[in-house]
Amino acid sequence: MSACFTIAFKELRDHLRDTRSLLSAAMYALMGPVVILLVSQSPLVATGGDRLLLSMMSVFTLVSAFTGGMFVALDSTAGERERGSLVPLLLNPVSRMRLIVGKWIAVAVFALAGLALNLMAFTAIFEWRGVDPPTQLRLVFLLWIVAGLVPLTLFGAALDLLTGATSRTTKDGHTRLSLVMLVPMMVGMFLVFFPSWISRWWFAVPVVGQQALIGTGLRGETVPLWQAGTLALLTTATAFAALWAAARALTRDEIVVA
Amino acid sequence: MIEVRDLYMRFGAVRALSGVSLSAVDGTITGLVGQNGAGKTTTLNIVSGLHEPNQGAVVLDGFSTTPQDRRSRIGALLDQKGLYSRLTARENVEYFGALRGFEGGELNRRTQHALATVGLESVAHRRTEGFSQGERMKVALARAIVHSPRHLLLDEPTNGLDVPSARGFKAALRRMRDDGVCVVVSSHMIEDLGTLCDSIVIIAGGRVVAQGSASDLCRQTQSATLEESFMVFNGLQGE
Numbered sequence: 434m435s436a437c438f439t440i441a442f443k444e445l446r447d448h449l450r451d452t453r454s455l456l457s458a459a460m461y462a463l464m465g466p467v468v469i470l471l472v473s474q475s476p477l478v479a480t481g482g483d484r485l486l487l488s489m490m491s492v493f494t495l496v497s498a499f500t501g502g503m504f505v506a507l508d509s510t511a512g513e514r515e516r517g518s519l520v521p522l523l524l525n526p527v528s529r530m531r532l533i534v535g536k537w538i539a540v541a542v543f544a545l546a547g548l549a550l551n552l553m554a555f556t557a558i559f560e561w562r563g564v565d566p567p568t569q570l571r572l573v574f575l576l577w578i579v580a581g582l583v584p585l586t587l588f589g590a591a592l593d594l595l596t597g598a599t600s601r602t603t604k605d606g607h608t609r610l611s612l613v614m615l616v617p618m619m620v621g622m623f624l625v626f627f628p629s630w631i632s633r634w635w636f637a638v639p640v641v642g643q644q645a646l647i648g649t650g651l652r653g654e655t656v657p658l659w660q661a662g663t664l665a666l667l668t669t670a671t672a673f674a675a676l677w678a679a680a681r682a683l684t685r686d687e688i689v690v691a
Numbered sequence: 692m693i694e695v696r697d698l699y700m701r702f703g704a705v706r707a708l709s710g711v712s713l714s715a716v717d718g719t720i721t722g723l724v725g726q727n728g729a730g731k732t733t734t735l736n737i738v739s740g741l742h743e744p745n746q747g748a749v750v751l752d753g754f755s756t757t758p759q760d761r762r763s764r765i766g767a768l769l770d771q772k773g774l775y776s777r778l779t780a781r782e783n784v785e786y787f788g789a790l791r792g793f794e795g796g797e798l799n800r801r802t803q804h805a806l807a808t809v810g811l812e813s814v815a816h817r818r819t820e821g822f823s824q825g826e827r828m829k830v831a832l833a834r835a836i837v838h839s840p841r842h843l844l845l846d847e848p849t850n851g852l853d854v855p856s857a858r859g860f861k862a863a864l865r866r867m868r869d870d871g872v873c874v875v876v877s878s879h880m881i882e883d884l885g886t887l888c889d890s891i892v893i894i895a896g897g898r899v900v901a902q903g904s905a906s907d908l909c910r911q912t913q914s915a916t917l918e919e920s921f922m923v924f925n926g927l928q929g930e
Contacts, residue, residue: 439789443778450777517773521834524739525790526763686702686742 436527440535444509445542454504461500462547465493466554473562483564484651490555491577491647492621494548495640498582499589499614501547502540506590509536510597510679511606514688523689529680533594537676540590548586552578573650580661581643584668588639591675598679599688616640624648636660639668692717693738693842693873698747700733707733708744709897715875715890717841720868722888723877726925730897731877732770735844738875739767751842763791766840768848772831776820780811780830783819788837805833809863825856832863843867845876849883861887885917893924900924 448454469490473482513519522532566574596613600606617640624631624644635645642664649656682688693715700708708730715721723731736742738749740761748755751764774783785802793801806815809829814822819830828848836843845864849857864887868874878884884891885905893901893908901908901924905917914920 435792435794436790439786443775443782443786443789446782447775447777513773516776517771518775519773520741520769520771521767521773521787521831522790524741524762524767524769525787526759527790689741690736 436531437535437538440527440532441538441542444505444536444539448505448508448539448543451504451508454508458501458504458543458547459550461503462497462550463554465490465497465551466558468493469555470558473558483566486559486562486564487566487651488625488648491644491651492618492625494551494555494582495585495617495621495643496614497548497551498544498586499593499610499617500544501550501586502542502544502590503593503610505543506536506540506593507597507600507603507606507610509540510594511600511603512597515602519689523683529683530677532683533598533676533680537590537594540594541587544586544590544593545583548582569653570650573647573656576656576658576661577643577647577650580665581646581668584665584672585639585643588668588672588675591672591679595675595679595682598682617644620644628652636664637667639664639671642668692752693875694750695734695738696748696750698734698737698744698749700730700737700742700744707897708737708747711747711894711897711899713892713899713902715842715873717873718868718871719889720864720874720876720887722884722891723875723894724879724881724884724891724921725877725894727879729894731894732846734894735767735769735846735875735877739765739769739844741767741769764840765842765844766835766838767844768831768835769844769846772828774819774822774827774830774834777818779816779818780822780826780833781806781815783830784833784837787834791838793838801837801839804839805837808836808866809833810859823856824851825853825859828852828856828860829863832860836867840872842873843875845874847878848876849878849880857883881918881921882916891917893921895925 469486472489473486513522592613593610596609597606600609620640621644628648631645631648636642646656646661646664695711695713698708698711711730711734723734725731737744738761740758743758749761750756781802784805785798788798788801806812809832811829811833814826819827849860852860864874876884876888890902890904891908892899908920909917912920912923914923
């Protein structure tokens with residue numbers, strides 16, 4: 434396990450010095466709160482629009498789970514290949530899985546920081562605007578964060594790494610990731626406007642499940658704990674599947690020496 | 692000692708190696724030379740543990756090895772030599788030392804030793820962005836020898852270096868050779884290899900066509916220079 438932490442520590446130290454990427458990641462995290470701030474000023478929303486704002490927030494927060502670690506993930510995979518440091522790294526006696534897990538720890542730290550920034554900015558805006566959800570809804574939000582968003586952010590970090598590991602260049606990786614980002618955005622928006630499409634199996638599908646969980650809560654319905662727990666487990670399991678696929682990608686000659 | 696026995700390697704429809712066998716003795720520098728696509732880089736990639744050959748074996752000091760064994764025991768500076776530009780030279784070397792399991796004082800000592808071996812102590816604290824090609828190459832070499840390997844592989848190590856940097860680099864290799872390290876170097880610059888290497892291996896079409904000292908190879912082909920001898924072994928005499 435020490436090799437994983439060596440790699441994670443290096444990636445953290447390396448990317449904390451990358452001011453431009455840190456700023457970009459922060460901008461992505463704050464994009465949603467800024468949009469909601471502007472929308473909240475609209476006279477149409479001024480009266481009774483709290484639930485709409487909360488629904489919109491859920492979509493932006495869902496997307497932020499994928500963006501916080503995006504730059505680190507691409508730089509530490511496709512970027513490694515681009516600058517010619519991947520082969521020297523692979524020549525160390527460390528398995529590909531440990532290598533990817535080490536990078537994932539670092540990406541997840543940045544991704545969780547992005548998520549935290551996003552949630553803090555939303556909290557500040559709702560406080561300022563006087564949106565005061567009832568206690569029941571506050572508990573649902575807490576469940577959404579712990580069982581939904583945190584595992585989803587870990588999955589997002591793994592998916593970012595998988596995309597980077599299978600991309601030839603960081604530019605190629607950015608193109609692919611911008612398409613990947615559309616999935617949570619489209620799913621989130623769709624479920625905001627068509628909540629009746631949510632059926633019983635929602636908790637088995639990452640992204641859909643997270644949006645469905647908060648949507649159910651916002652409608653005032655009860656979210657069973659076992660469903661939230663199952664969602665957390667399945668999302669985390671999907672993250673590990675993505676990590677395994679990323680590690681496999683690094684064993685392919687056409688990817689390593691391309 | 693490195694012994695390569697009957698290596699075969701294929702990438703899709705392309706046959707890269709067709710039975711490469713060679714040996715490199717401890718305390719010598721062995722040069723690997725061949726035309727583009729002859730199989731030098733593939734051979735080094737297999738010996739370093741990056742690839743698993745389709746067939747054949749790599750024997751280190753008399754023992755058959757797996758790619759994992761070779762990655763543990765060999766130091767390699769292959770055609771990709773990228774550094775982490777936001778890390779200092781010392782941090783670049785330290786990272787690879789830590790990945791090889793060293794920590795604390797031992798990691799410090801080894802990092803210091805590797806940087807001293809390549810003559811980089813004075814710039815060790817600087818980030819590698821903005822380093823000259825020669826300095827970058829030296830950091831990459833320090834990174835490859837941080838675990839004090841007894842076997843060292845280098846692919847085109849003097850490419851892009853100016854004369855003083857190339858001389859300094861070759862002096863560092865000779866020091867390691869004199870310390871008993873088995874050094875294998877591949878290069879296109881055949882006359883350069885002639886002055887640096889104790890033994891030269893010529894690869895053509897995925898197999899070894901000759902191995903010996905520069906003077907042996909010239910004698911075998913009745914050539915005045917190593918370059919002429921190389922042309923003869925490649926069936927290109929008169930071109």
